[in-house]
Amino acid sequence: MYRLEPIPAYVPDTSVVIEGLVSRLVKEGRIRGKILIHRAVISELENQANQGKATGFSGLEELKRLRELAEEGLIDIEIVGQRPSPSDIRYAHLGAIDALIRDYAYENGATLITADRVQALVAEATGVSVIYIPPRREEKLKIESMFDETTMSIHLKEGVPPRAKKGTPGEWLLVDLDSKPLNREEVESIAKEIIEVAKRRPDGFIEIDRRGSTIIQLGKYRIVITRPPLSEGWEITVVRPVKKLRLEDYKLPSKLMRRLEERAEGILIAGAPGMGKTTFAQALAEYYASKGKIVKTIESPRDMVLPPTITQYSKTYADVGELHDILLLSRPDYTVFDELRTDEDFKLYIDLRLAGIGMIGVVHATSPIDAIQRFIRRVDIGMLPSIIDTVIFIHRGRVEKVYGLRMTVKLPTGLREADLARPVVEVRDVLTDELEYEIYTFGEQTVVVPVKQVATLGYEEKLKRIIERLIPGAEVEIRDNMVILNVPRIAAKTLMKKMKRLKKLEDKYGITIRVNMVG
The missing domain is CATH 3.30.450.90 (Beta-Lactamase)
Incomplete structure (x- = not known):
């Protein structure tokens, strides 16, 4: 008598179905027999597809491929098991669905197929026959x-x-x-x-x-x-990053390098999209790590290419509170926050910086002052220099501008009354130490004033007063670098006597004076 060998039966879990591995095993001839598709797998894939998730659609496509292989006679397919309850679906992330599939394989003497390392270990521990398919690195897309x-x-x-x-x-x-x-x-x-x-x-x-x-x-x-x-x-x-750069490749001025080594702890890297902000942040993170600093990153998604010494956290898989606790307890020297977007992102950056952690934030901005203004409505201006001390603006992959912030008490540029002195945040060019912006409160408003424009306005008023004293009765109008002088005809003699003085004013201030005789 001939004894019929039992047909081997296999129970795939959700992981191998989503990844399309079962049909691959069948095509390679590694499995033959009966494929038992648990209703829990179908329910989970249907749930994911209804949420619009790509994994759900990918898994359903795999089931379709298996059905086609069954029609070719390579395998048999059977739908088995009970549909999961609502609580099973709710706790799928805790292993409820995996347990249903694993238990069915054990009770029916079938072999479990999984790409989930934890599922495979639990199956082995509970005596379930299992085929574990580890990840493959050599696949070329x-x-x-x-x-x-x-x-x-x-x-x-x-x-x-x-x-x-x-x-x-x-x-x-x-x-x-x-x-x-x-x-x-x-x-x-x-x-x-x-x-x-x-x-x-x-x-x-x-x-x-x-x-x-x-x-x-x-x-x-x-x-x-x-x-x-x-x-x-x-x-x-x-x-994909075109080139991985080191900080040395940027050929930064020695003054900026000293600042990064000695003073900079609240750094903003700003620039328009695609200008190389993340590439620079990556180089800066590696630089600090090479100096013996503990460096971590917060990314969404994790797309920086960094050495193993730098831990990369995903904002997608943790809420702000969890990241806050982890970073406060682990106390890194520097944390790189790639792309500050939401109020929660800015709040986390501010809280960690005020806790004494060095922060490097990447933010979209069309100019370096725009990056600072992103913080103004979120924090009292008196705290700005404690949160941001260095702003690095990246344009076309190069460092184009570097600002430093510091707090002082003074009369803002352009104001004259001494009793208007107040706390002012000065924004200076780090390389030249030239004052470019002042930030202060005026009434209930916080104002950001470009100092060069204010200084120019003051210079125009001064020039106007000088000319009016030289030629009484003259009307002075200033347009850019042109001074239009309307002089009454009765003051013509005075004008002739003052022409040399007017010429000296032209040379001193780099202007052109045009005289119109009126009246």
């Missing part, structure tokens, strides 16, 4: 072939040819990688490949997965995927 050494980012959108931004920050060109527009299926396929690999690789993180958008950090690539209903079509943006 389709998007990687679209990059060369000059590519900053690639932009893929349905109905549009694939494009790449090539060059350096502030000096780049947008070029087509192909003349043929991408269709929706091609963009979706690339997106699903990215998501599956990000779930498997240890250097991959799905930072944010919302209805309509997914943000992924995969090695050195920062990837943003948008889809309907958020965008009108599928779109993928992949950004």
Whole structure:
């Protein structure tokens, strides 16, 4: 008599379904027999897809592929188990769904397939037969072939040819990688490949997965995927740092280097998008770490490429209170906060700085003074120099301007009454020590005054008074560097006598005086 061997049965959990690993094992011939799909897996994928999460759609596509393989006769598929209860779904993140799947495999003598290390360890500990599929690093993505050494980012959108931004920050060109527009299926396929690999690789993180958008950090690539209903079509943006720079590569003036080493503890790195702020922040973080400082970062997503000595925290996976507690208790010398955006971000920066932690904040701004103004409505101006002492403005990948802040009590520039003296925050150019802005309260308003313009106005008033004393009765009008002098005809003799004095005023102040005889 012949004895029939039992058909092997496999129970995949959600992790391997989302990552598309079961169909790969079947195609490679590593498993044959019966695939038991637990209803808990289907419910969890349906729940994620209803929330618009890419992982849900990816998992449902994998179930579709398995059904096609069953139709080819490679495997049998059976839907098994009970639907999870609402409480099971609610506590899925605590392992409730995993436990349902694991228990079913144990009770029916099936082999569990998982890509979750914890799930595999628990299965082994409880006597469940398990196939654990560890992450693979060697996988090459389709998007990687679209990059060369000059590519900053690639932009893929349905109905549009694939494009790449090539060059350096502030000096780049947008070029087509192909003349043929991408269709929706091609963009979706690339997106699903990215998501599956990000779930498997240890250097991959799905930072944010919302209805309509997914943000992924995969090695050195920062990837943003948008889809309907958020965008009108599928779109993928992949950004990669073109060059990793050290602080020495910026060739900073020695005066600024001394400030960074000795004084700067509340640093703002400002600039327009794409100008190289994060690259500079990364170089500064590595510089402080090389000096024996404890450095940590707060990022969303984690896209800085830093040595293992620097711990990188994701704002996506922790609330502000948790990050606040962690950083206060661990007491780093410097914390790099990449991209201050919300009120909560600014509040965390301010609280940590006032607690004595050195802070390096990255903020979008079109000018260095704009970066300071982002803080003015959030803090009393008397605290500004304690929170921000150095503002570094980056333009086209270079340090274009450096400001320092300090508090003093004085009469603001342009005011004359001595009793108007008040606390003033001076904003000075660090390299020249030239005063450029003053910040103070006037009535109930906080004002930011460009000192050069105020000084020019004072100079105009002074010049006007000098000319009026020289030629009584004359009307003086000043337009830029032109002084228009309207002199009555009866004062013509006085004017002739004062022409040499007027000429000296032109030379002294670099102006042109035009005389009109009137009356």
